[in-house]
Every structure is written in C-alpha cells, then in structure tokens.
Amino acid sequence: MLARQNRFRGRASLGLVFRRGSTSRSPGLLVRFYPTNKDSFRAAVVVSRKVHKNAVVRNRIRRRVYDFLGRHQGSLKTGDIVITVLDTRLESCSFEDLERDLKTALTKSVIVG
Secondary structure, X not given: OOXXXXXXXXXXXXXXXXXXXXXXXXXXXXXXXXXXXXXXXXXXXXXXXXOOOOHHHHHHHHHHHHHHHHHOHHHEOOEEEXXXXXXXXXXOOXXXXXXXXXXXXXXXXXXXX
C-alpha cells in the first residue's frame, strides 16, 4: 500500500496533471505524468464505472494498482502520476500480468527507470 503522503487528496489537485501532464498508453491503462520538484511522488488511480458497475470490483482493481506502486516506489520519479484503468480484464488477470502492463505503461512515460 502507498503511504498517505503519496496519494492525492481531492479532485481539484488532479486538474494540473490532466491539463498539462504527458500521456502514455498500454493495453487497458492510461498513464498521465506531470514532473514536480517535490521530494516524492503522488499517485491516483481512476477506475470508471464503465469498467465495472460494482464498486467492490473497482476498489479491488484500485487496490491492486496501489499495491504495485507501493512495491516500486523506490524506482518512481518524483512527480504526479494518474493511472486510469480502461479495461475490465485487469479485474481477473494475475498480478504478474498486471505488473507487466503497469511497468510497460510507466516505462513508456519515463516514470520508471
């Protein structure tokens, strides 16, 4: 899990990342990154109701992505990261597949070295 200091609080703080952040895609994921000069990164995971109607499933997907970010927080660049989940298959895929997709998307946007 991510520490509280590494999470966004409120929708208003996401606006800058959505307006000016660089975007990269991988199958089922959209990653936006906005570099900052802070000491650490902040991350948000967005899972739309279009992905799945059930909130329990959406929260499970969100927790899996946060778990990945928590495990790899040492290798993430400082900045603001917003990960948007676009595909329902992330609900039932293995953690290794999810990890591979996330690494691909984060590497494309030059967040992970």
